[in-house]
Amino acid sequence: MKRQFKQIILGAILALLFIGCSKAPVTGRSQLIMVSPQQEMALGFESAKEVLKKEKVSQDPQQNGMVKRVGERIAKVATANYPIAKNFTWEFFVIDNSKEANAFCLPGGKVFVYNGIFKYISNDDELATVMSHEIGHALARHGAERMSRGQLQQTGAEILNAVMQGRGNPQNTAMVMQAFGIGTQLGVMLPHSRVQEYEADAIGLVLMAKAGYNPQSAITFWEKFAKAGQTPPEYLSTHPAPTNRIAKLKAMLPQVMPIYQANKR
Ligand SMILES: [Zn+2]
Incomplete structure (x- = not known):
């Protein structure tokens, strides 16, 4: 009995070590993540099913074509370079809601772009800015990281179990979706931290450069976006001030332009 107990404790510690220690891509930041990649993908x-139930998928051939074309190129780079994306089953959707200048990527590779964002996008490179940033959040497991701390900490495990066993109540489901950056009517705020935002920017720049998209387009996109007074393209972000964001992106350009030069088509 005593030995069994010890084994259980040891197992639990190993599981925590295994799940708990993680490093974000590109920045190498240490993260505390208590949700396994499998759990995160299942969620x-x-x-994704919830989103598709609630939102209207656009059939616009031009916008769908653009999102798929750009998304597939970024996804290819993500899958080849980041182990977390190895088991992703990528899929790209345009949501018909011109009021939302928004996009997000769920763990597992389902990417949604609201067609309101096209107001600020004049070419594939600018769309690549948005999609790489969102895919960056997923590669860095920001949703799982958020589930592992803060308001979800006490209830995180229960919520995970309930949702994964199909017993999720609307409130639980809403909390999970918020952790992934999808807005709901619920009043709970779980913003992407500023650290996560800058990290998604950094990962995004590298991704787009590797996929052969010009990282300078990140500057033009964010400048247009900021000028229009828009908030970052996912709900509930703690918006870094646009000028800070643009300055940080500019500072990264010397690092990523050679990558772009080597991969541009
Ligand atoms: Zn973001």
Whole structure:
């Protein structure tokens, strides 16, 4: 009995070590993540189903073509370079809601772009800015990281179990979706931290450069976006001030332009 107990404790500690220690891509920041990639992906797929139930998928051939074309190139780079994306099943959707200048990528690779964002996008490179940033959040497991701390900490495990066993109540589901950056009517705020935002920017720049998209387009996109007074393209972000964001992106350009030069088509 005593030995069994010890084994259980040891197992639990190993599981925590295994799940708990993680490093974000590009920045190498240490992260505390208590949700396994499998759990996170399962929740991502559940959330994708919810989104598709609630939102209207656009059939616009031009916008769908653009999102798929750009998304597939970025996804290819993500899958080849980041182990977390190895088991992603990528899929790209345009949501018909011109009021929302918004986009997000769920763990597991389901990417949604609201067609309101096209007001600020004049070419594939600018769309690549948005999609790389969102995919960056997923590669860095920002949703899982958020589930592992803060308001979800006490209830995180229960919520995970309930949602994964199909017993999720609307409130639980809403909390999971918020962790992934999808807005709901619920009053709970779980913003992407500023650290996560800058990290998604950094990962995004590298991704787009590797996929052969010009990282300078990140500057033109964010300048247009900021000028229009828009908030960052996912709900509930703690918006870094646009000028800070643009300055940080500019500072990264010397690092990523050679990558772009080597991969441009
Ligand atoms: Zn973001």
